[in-house]
Amino acid sequence: MICAPNPPSFGLLLRQTRDGLARQLDASMAEENLGIGFTHFVGLKTLAHMAPCTANELAQALDQVPSAVTRLLDKLESLGCVRREAHAQDRRALQIVLTEQGRELCARLKKRGDAVMDYAMRDLSPEERALLLSLLTRIRDSLTPP
Numbered sequence: 001m002i003c004a005p006n007p008p009s010f011g012l013l014l015r016q017t018r019d020g021l022a023r024q025l026d027a028s029m030a031e032e033n034l035g036i037g038f039t040h041f042v043g044l045k046t047l048a049h050m051a052p053c054t055a056n057e058l059a060q061a062l063d064q065v066p067s068a069v070t071r072l073l074d075k076l077e078s079l080g081c082v083r084r085e086a087h088a089q090d091r092r093a094l095q096i097v098l099t100e101q102g103r104e105l106c107a108r109l110k111k112r113g114d115a116v117m118d119y120a121m122r123d124l125s126p127e128e129r130a131l132l133l134s135l136l137t138r139i140r141d142s143l144t145p146p
Contacts, residue, residue, distance in 0.1 A: 043069075083099055
């Protein structure tokens with residue numbers, strides 16, 4: 001007999017929530033007809049805050065292996081969202097620059113992301129939403145090394 005935890009564990013709930021949000025975001029992003037999804041959105045959002053940066057810096061920020069980030073950047077570059085340019089201080093490195101087209105796509109995708117988040121939290125009151133975000137922020141911060 002297999003016993004399922006009742007209620008589900010905190011970790012399982014977080015994973016199921018993340019997976020559900022990713023599915024909803026992928027479906028919404030697919031409406032752009034660009035062959036992009038959740039991963040591309042996260043990459044664009046991160047670049048919007050970090051660019052210009054190197055691919056290695058982006059990989060660290062996304063907690064991804066460099067080969068995955070290279071594929072991500074190849075797709076974003078093919079869409080005109082990023083440019084690879086010579087690094088100003090390191091001749092051996094390239095830096096990733098977010099283009100105006102990339103900023104525009106990021107803004108469109110942010111609206112889609114906001115709509116998915118609103119849908120996901122539609123049964124929560126404004127106070128419950130604020131409390132949930134506050135609690136998750138505290139948990140995240142307690143897991144972040146000083």
